[in-house]
Amino acid sequence: RSRQRVAPQSTSHGIQHIIRLFASRLFLVSFATTRNSSTTSRFILTRNMTSRSIEKVVPATQGHITRLIGTVDMEGKGTNHPLAEVDPFILLDYGSISKNDMPPFGAHPHRGHSVVTIILQGKVKSWDSFSNQEETMSAPGSYWVDAGSGLFHDEKSVIDDENDPNQHFKLFQLWVGVREADRKKPPRVQKQEDLPREDLMDADNKVVGKIVHHVGPQTKIETPHPIHVAHVRQSKNSTYHHDLDPTHGGFIVHMSGKPSFGGTIPMNDMDVLVLKKGGRRLEITTNEQSDAEYLVCSGELNKEHWVKKLVASGAIIAASEEEAKELAPKVEAMSAAGKQEGGSFAPFGV
Numbered sequence: 449r450s451r452q453r454v455a456p457q458s459t460s461h462g463i464q465h466i467i468r469l470f471a472s473r474l475f476l477v478s479f480a481t482t483r484n485s486s487t488t489s490r491f492i493l494t495r496n497m498t499s500r501s502i503e504k505v506v507p508a509t510q511g512h513i514t515r516l517i518g519t520v521d522m523e524g525k526g527t528n529h530p531l532a533e534v535d536p537f538i539l540l541d542y543g544s545i546s547k548n549d550m551p552p553f554g555a556h557p558h559r560g561h562s563v564v565t566i567i568l569q570g571k572v573k574s575w576d577s578f579s580n581q582e583e584t585m586s587a588p589g590s591y592w593v594d595a596g597s598g599l600f601h602d603e604k605s606v607i608d609d610e611n612d613p614n615q616h617f618k619l620f621q622l623w624v625g626v627r628e629a630d631r632k633k634p635p636r637v638q639k640q641e642d643l644p645r646e647d648l649m650d651a652d653n654k655v656v657g658k659i660v661h662h663v664g665p666q667t668k669i670e671t672p673h674p675i676h677v678a679h680v681r682q683s684k685n686s687t688y689h690h691d692l693d694p695t696h697g698g699f700i701v702h703m704s705g706k707p708s709f710g711g712t713i714p715m716n717d718m719d720v721l722v723l724k725k726g727g728r729r730l731e732i733t734t735n736e737q738s739d740a741e742y743l744v745c746s747g748e749l750n751k752e753h754w755v756k757k758l759v760a761s762g763a764i765i766a767a768s769e770e771e772a773k774e775l776a777p778k779v780e781a782m783s784a785a786g787k788q789e790g791g792s793f794a795p796f797g798v
Contacts (some may be wrong), residue, residue, distance in 0.1 A: 473558075499725030500692055502700075502712040506531040506720045508542070513551075516540040516701060516720050518623070521756045522769050534722055535697045536673065538749045538765070539623035542718060545570075546616045548607040553761045554617075555602045555786060557779050557795050558595035560631040560754070560765030562624040564669075565591040565603060565661050566677065566743075568712045570617035576601035577786075577793035578635040587618075588679070589641040590662045592669045594626075598764070598779070599635040600786060600793040620701070620743060622677065625750045628767050630672050648680065648688055659684035675747040682707065685736045689729045690744055696745030698723045702731075705740030708733045759783075 465475040509515040509529045518539030520526045533539075540559060545551070555577070565572065567589040574591050575582040577600040584606055585591060593601060603615035621658050644666040648657035657680060661667055664676035674696070682688055684705075692698065701715040710730050723730070723746070734740045754765050757772040760783035766772040786793035 451786075477574075484702065498727065498729065499710065500694075501724050503708040503722045503724040505712065505714055506717040506722065507716055508720070514542040514718055516542060516718060517699070521758045521763070522772060527756050528592060531720060531722070533625070534699045534720075535637075536625045536675075536747045537622060537697075537699070537745060538623075538625045538754070538756070539740070540701070541621045542619070542631075543621070544616060544618045545605045546607070546613075547605065547611060547628075548610060549604050550617075551604070553602070555600040555783075556762035557598060557600050557760050557764065557774065557783060558593065558762055559598040560781070561595055561626055561763075563593045563595060563601075563673065564592045564622050564624070564663055566620040566622060566679070567591070568618040568620070568679065570615055571606040572603050572617060572619070574601065574603050574639075575608050576635075576637050579637055583639065585639060585641055586661050588643050588645075588662070589639070590643065590667065590669060590677075592638040592640075592663065592671070594630070594633070594636040594638075594672060595632040596631065596635045598763075600783070601637075622745065624671075624675060624747065625765070626672050626750070627752055627756060631765070640668050643667060648682060650687055651689070654686075656688055658683035673748045673750075676745070678744045680740075680742050680744060682732060682734050682740045684734050684739050687731060687733045689731055691729055692723070692727065692746055693748075694726050694728050695749070696746045697725070697749050698744070701743040703741040703743065705738045705742075706735050707740035707742065709742075727755075 478481045480716060487750055499627055509527060515529045517531050517534055519529045519532045567585060567587040569587045571586045573582060573584045607615045609615055644661045646659050647655045650656045660679045662677040662679060663669055700709055702717060702719045704717055706713060709732055712721060736756050755769050755772050757764050757776055759776045759779050764772060764775050764779060766775060785791050
């Protein structure tokens, strides 16, 4: 009987001790959180560094060119789109061109931002007023322009047989915001066709696809601020973890398949998935039925105010509306002069 009475008391005492110990630790955590905000920041950062998730999904705006990021300019001109920017990225278009010598814009200006043409398929003929040279590039390739204080450029498809879909020109054009100091610099043009390609590896070191780096430390292209752009093809029934800087902004463009990005499954091709802040890895899982294709873009935040003004079939980026209005007539005049017979598109450097 004595042992029968003592045993329940001992068990009860042990449970009470555990409860008190647990409660005291909860108090200490609460106390530390209240007294030391840095402790809380480190704790949250440790949790967030393990994974990254999606903040929102934005469908594309369809037209002659598919608009993915970027909206109307300061005067309401241009393509109205619900996703105005994803810092540091201020515009993204997708195009699939089946005709030779297109689009028909001709030489047009850029000022105050960086522009990269991501060549997915086919060939493009490019020209710019800074180098005053024409060159044909093939996929996969990257044509990077730091517009700086201003230049004109032109790009046109090169398609020998328009009936051959494999020759059609497929591309993304991405505009990257820069800081005010970068807008005062001379233009710079960089091109690369021999882009780094790597096997996509899962956690078991198994090849589950391919990744092509279009911009980033793996490439020869030097950017004003850290940027990474990668085109990924991932096999069905696989999981891949894409590494990201937790302080960078970015997004995914879902191109095909039915993958899950950090637990979010987009409904449509060309949906843009904006990344939440924080987290070093994004988990991407494909289903058993289909491979997946997507574009991953991330970069250092600018956190600077800017405005866009469309002018002469191109655009200028400025720090204020007043500055943009002052620059626009100069750019219009230079564009008109360059289009005259015997005219010259010199870097306008406004």
